[in-house]
Every structure is written in C-alpha cells, then in structure tokens.
Amino acid sequence: MTIAPAPSRARFWLWLIPVAALALGLWLAWRTAPVTPAHLLDLASRAQAGWLAAAVGGQILHFVGYQMLFAGALRAVGARSSTCRWPHLMPRVLAWTAADRLMPLAGLGGGAALVGLLAADAPPNRVAPSRTVAAMALVYALDYGVFALLAVATLVALAAAHALTPGEAAAVMALSGIVVCVAAGLALALRRWPRASGRLIRFLHFTAAMARRRPKVLLGSVAGCLVREVGDAFALVAACRAFGVQAPALMIAAMYVISGAVALVSFVPQGIGVVEASITILLRGLGVPPGAALASCLLFRGVSFWLPIPLGMAAGAAIRRDAVASSGTARPARGVAGALPDDLHRPGAPLPPAQGSDGRDPRRQQG
Numbered sequence: 224m225t226i227a228p229a230p231s232r233a234r235f236w237l238w239l240i241p242v243a244a245l246a247l248g249l250w251l252a253w254r255t256a257p258v259t260p261a262h263l264l265d266l267a268s269r270a271q272a273g274w275l276a277a278a279v280g281g282q283i284l285h286f287v288g289y290q291m292l293f294a295g296a297l298r299a300v301g302a303r304s305s306t307c308r309w310p311h312l313m314p315r316v317l318a319w320t321a322a323d324r325l326m327p328l329a330g331l332g333g334g335a336a337l338v339g340l341l342a343a344d345a346p347p348n349r350v351a352p353s354r355t356v357a358a359m360a361l362v363y364a365l366d367y368g369v370f371a372l373l374a375v376a377t378l379v380a381l382a383a384a385h386a387l388t389p390g391e392a393a394a395v396m397a398l399s400g401i402v403v404c405v406a407a408g409l410a411l412a413l414r415r416w417p418r419a420s421g422r423l424i425r426f427l428h429f430t431a432a433m434a435r436r437r438p439k440v441l442l443g444s445v446a447g448c449l450v451r452e453v454g455d456a457f458a459l460v461a462a463c464r465a466f467g468v469q470a471p472a473l474m475i476a477a478m479y480v481i482s483g484a485v486a487l488v489s490f491v492p493q494g495i496g497v498v499e500a501s502i503t504i505l506l507r508g509l510g511v512p513p514g515a516a517l518a519s520c521l522l523f524r525g526v527s528f529w530l531p532i533p534l535g536m537a538a539g540a541a542i543r544r545d546a547v548a549s550s551g552t553a554r555p556a557r558g559v560a561g562a563l564p565d566d567l568h569r570p571g572a573p574l575p576p577a578q579g580s581d582g583r584d585p586r587r588q589q590g
Contacts, residue, residue, distance in 0.1 A: 240491065240492070241491060241492050241493075241495045241496070243496075244489075244491045244495055244496035244497065245495050245496040245499075246496070247496055247500075248495070248496025248497055248498070248499040248500040249496065249499055249500075251499075251500035251503075251504070252499045252500050252502075252503035252504075252517055252520060253517065255500070255503050255504050255507050255513075255516075255517075256503050256507055256513035256514065256516045256517040257513060258513050258514045258517055262514050263514065263517065263518055263521075266466055266514050266515065266518045270465045270466055270518075270522075271464070271465050271467075274461045274462070274464040274465035275461075275465050275522070277457070277458075277461035277464075277465075278458045278461040278462045278465065278522060278523065278526050279458075279526055279530075280457075280458075280461075281454045281455065281456075281457035281458030281459075281460075281461055281526075282454065282455075282458050282526050282527055282530065282531070283454070284450060284451075284453065284454030284457065285450075285451050285454035285455055285458070285527070286313070286316065286317070286320075286454075286531075287447075287450055287451075287454070288447045288448065288449070288450030288451030288452070288453075288454055289316050289320070289447065289451055290309060290312060290313050290316055290447070291443050291444065291446060291447025291450060292362055292365065292366065292444045292447030292448055292451065293307075293312060293316055293358070293362060293444075293447075294307035294312060294443065294444075294447075295440050295441055295442070295443035295444030295445075295447060296358040296359075296361040296362045296365070296444050297312075297350065297354075297355075297358045298437060298440040298443075299358070299361060299436070299437050299438075299440045299441055299444070300354040300355075300357045300358045300361070301354060301436070302350050302354065302358070303347055303348065305347065305348055306341070306344070306348045306350060311348060314538040314539075314541060314542055315337060315340045315341065315538070315542065317531065317534050317535040317538035317539075318337075318340060318535050318536075318538045318539035318542060319337040319340070319535070320531045320532075320534075320535045321531060321532050321533075321534070321535020321536050321538070321539060322337075322535070322539075323493065324493060324528065324529075324531065324532050324535070325532065337355065337359065338352050338355045338356060338359070340539075340542060341355045342355065343546060344546075345546075345549055361441070361444065362444070365441070365444050365445060365448055366448050366451075367487070369445060369448035369449065369452070370448070370452065370483060370484075370487070373452060373480055374480050374481070374483070374484040377477045377480040377481065378481075380477075381477060452480075455479060455483075455527060456475075456476040456479045456480070457476075458523055458526055458527055459475055459476070459478070459479045459502070459519075459523045460472045460475045460476060462519045462520075462522040462523040462526070463475050463506070463511070463515070463519040465519070465522065466514075466515040466518045466519050466522075467515060468506070468511050468515050468516075468519055470506075470509045470510070470511060474509060475506075475509075478502060478505040478506065478509070479502070481501070481505060482494075482497075482498050482501035482502045482505060483498070485497055485498075485501045486498050486501070493528060495528070498524060498528075499520055499521075499524055502519075502520040502523065502524075503516050503517055503520045506519060506520065
C-alpha cells in the first residue's frame with residue numbers, strides 16, 4: 224500500500240507546530256521550575272537506579288496494553304489469530320508507535336503506517352486495508368473512551384476530596400468547555416459537508432457491524448486500555464520516586480491523567496510540549512522541589528515518548544527486511560513461471576500454461 228507524502232507546505236506546518244509547542248512547553252516548564260543544567264545533571268547522577276528501571280518497566284506495561292488493545296480490535300474485524308499473536312503483532316505495534324511519534328516529521332499518521340504494514344504482510348497474515356482502518360477506529364474509540372472515563376473519575380474524586388483549588392476547578396471547567404466546543408464544531412462541520420458525513424456514517428456503521436460479530440473479543444481491548452493507562456501512570460510515579468519525590472502515588476497518577484486530558488484537547492501531536500509543561504506545573508503544585516519536578520517530567524517523557532521511537536524504527540526496519548527476504552524466497556518455480564507469490568497462496572487462482580522444453584507454449588507448437 225503506497226501512501227503519498229504530504230505537500231511541502233503541509234510538511235512545513237507539521238514540522239513547525241510540534242517544534243514550537245515543544246519549545247514553548249519546555250520554556251514554561253523551566254519558568255515553573257527554574258534550575259540550571261548543572262543541577263539537573265547532579266540530580267541525574269544521584270537518581271535511584273531501581274526506580275529508573277521501574278519507569279522503563281511501566282513503559283513495557285504500556286506496550287503490553289497496546290498489544291492487547293490491537294489484538295482484540297483486529298480479532299473483532301475478522302483478522303486471523305496468527306496475525307494477532309505477540310511475535311507477529313508486537314513489532315508492528317512498535318513500528319506504529321514510532322510512526323505516530325514521528326507524524327509531524329514524516330507527514331503520515333501512525334494509523335496509515337499500520338494499515339500499510341498489515342496490508343503488505345504475506346498471506347495468511349495479510350489484513351485488508353478496510354478491516355485495518357475499522358480496527359484502528361475501534362482502537363481509538365476504546366482508547367479515548369476509557370481515558371475519558373478515567374479523567375472524569377479522577378476529577379470527581381479530586382473534587383470530592385477537596386484536593387482542587389478554586390483556580391484548578393476553574394481550569395477544569397474551561398477544559399470541559401473546550402471539549403464541548405470541539406464536539407459542537409465537529410457536528411457543524413458534518414452538517415455543512417453532507418457527503419463527508421455520509422461517508423463517515425457508513426464507515427462507522429461498517430465498523431460497528433464488524434464489532435458486533437465478536438463483542439466478547441473487545442473486552443480484551445478494554446482490558447488493554449486499562450493496562451496501558453496503569454503502565455503510564457506507574458512510569459510517572461517511578462520517575463518521581465527516582466528523584467526522591469515523596470508525594471502520594473495516587474496524586475501523582477491523578478496528575479498524569481489531568482496532563483493527558485489537557486494534551487488531548489490541545490490538538491498538538493502526542494501532546495508534545497503540553498505534557499511537559501502541565502506535569503511540571505502540577506508537580507510544583509504538589510510542593511515538589513523545582514529540580515525534582517523538572518527532572519521527573521523529563522525522565523517520564525524520555526521513557527514514554529522518545530524511547531519508543533528508536534525501538535519502533537528498528538522494528539520497522541526488521542519488518543521490511545523480513546518482507547524482502549520472504550519475497551526473495553517465494554519466487555515461482557520454473558514450471559509455473561509468471562505466477563506471482565500471491566497467486567500461489569490464493570486458492571482457485573488460474574495457473575499459467577505449462578511450457579515446453581524450448582520455453583514455448585506447447586499448444587502453439589501443435590498449431
């Protein structure tokens with residue numbers, strides 16, 4: 224599956240927006256917790272190695288949840304069980320993660336990259352693009368839906384415990400207003416372009432019809448969403464503990480949920496810059512020292528955002544290398560010259576006419 228690259232002007236804006244957001248977010252984080260680079264290096268040298276490993280373990284748990292989420296969604300749309308197994312699907316999930324992180328640089332979405340990877344697989348693991356897109360729709364719907372429920376539950380729990388200051392409560396109300404405005408804008412856009420809304424409705428109907436065939440399979444996807452969120456929250460708690468932050472673990476996890484909610488409505492790819500600023504500001508609100516707050520935020524983002532990029536790029540390179548190797552070994556034999564590898568795997572495909580000893584069609588020789 225070939226995906227055309229974005230135009231040069233679009234690529235420029237896809238570069239500029241996240242780079243500017245990252246610069247602004249780091250500047251806000253530094254203004255909230257002003258520390259010198261020498262102080263950060265000193266904190267890094269005194270970080271607890273056990274909690275550093277625990278932060279990486281939380282990210283591993285994050286990918287375990289994503290594997291469960293994607294496997295359930297692919298099974299729901301009718302993919303083969305061999306496609307959803309860990310050795311086959313996990314490298315593709317890693318490659319999708321890298322593409323999703325590098326979306327501003329490549330001009331492509333992670334979903335489009337996963338569609339191309341699964342469509343390029345050799346039979347019987349190949350998944351049709353329409354089914355992969357339906358699976359991606361289920362993935363995003365379940366992922367955002369579960370996170371929205373967690374965010375609402377977290378805010379309600381904090382409000383009930385009177386842990387929100389009046390300023391934070393006002394910020395939550397403003398955030399809710401932004402969500403309502405975005406939903407209203409999408410509804411107006413769909414009414415203005417009925418053809419696009421009709422296509423979207425047909426696609427959602429197709430996705431729902433595919434999901435209704437195997438509703439029990441989606442329970443594994445929901446469990447994967449929960450595992451992913453727990454892994455991310457644990458990674459932030461471990462990053463804070465590595466620098467001696469003794470704030471309650473539940474409050475740190477709540478800060479993760481709130482920062483994720485802010486990033487979700489920021490329209491910045493992967494919340495880059497927004498998460499850095501919001502986590503640092505929230506940790507400072509908990510009374511965390513400036514150096515520990517900034518160092519914890521940078522460690523968490525390094526593990527959760529930047530570390531998966533080289534891993535995903537390596538996984539994508541391995542997938543392409545295996546695809547080239549398999550295409551080289553699956554060449555047709557002499558007796559069926561001209562048959563494609565796909566035709567050999569597809570039952571009922573017509574075979575080319577047999578060849579004579581001189582390489583010509585024997586039927587023509589008789590004539």
